[in-house]
Amino acid sequence: MPFKKGQPNPWRHPGFQKGQSGNPGGRAKMPPEVREALKANTTSAIATLRKLMENSRAKPYIRLAAANSILDRAWGIPRSAIDVDRETIIQALDTRRRGREGYGGVEALTMAQAWQA
Numbered sequence: 001m002p003f004k005k006g007q008p009n010p011w012r013h014p015g016f017q018k019g020q021s022g023n024p025g026g027r028a029k030m031p032p033e034v035r036e037a038l039k040a041n042t043t044s045a046i047a048t049l050r051k052l053m054e055n056s057r058a059k060p061y062i063r064l065a066a067a068n069s070i071l072d073r074a075w076g077i078p079r080s081a082i083d084v085d086r087e088t089i090i091q092a093l094d095t096r097r098r099g100r101e102g103y104g105g106v107e108a109l110t111m112a113q114a115w116q117a
Helices: 032-040 042-054 060-075 086-099 106-116
Strands: none
Touching: 032 042, 042 060
């Protein structure tokens, strides 16, 4: 090992300052001309998806993916609603603790109370 144990690796990127984003400008916007070019192919893309969905010789997972794609674009992707109560959180955190180091007992109760506040 070329560096001492417990010392940082000199060849590794030091990382970002705490509290600082690695991409402060965010994701780059798609240029309008690219978006328009993609929109121009919408009709043929939908026709392709429809052909795949209706093709009885296509593998079931391909037909399902095509059908899901059409439904998602037509109706929007459904939101997932999660209904979690305090007891469920405590059980989940306690189960995690049993599997490896983590939260449990008083820590789980404190987290559940903070979550409900």
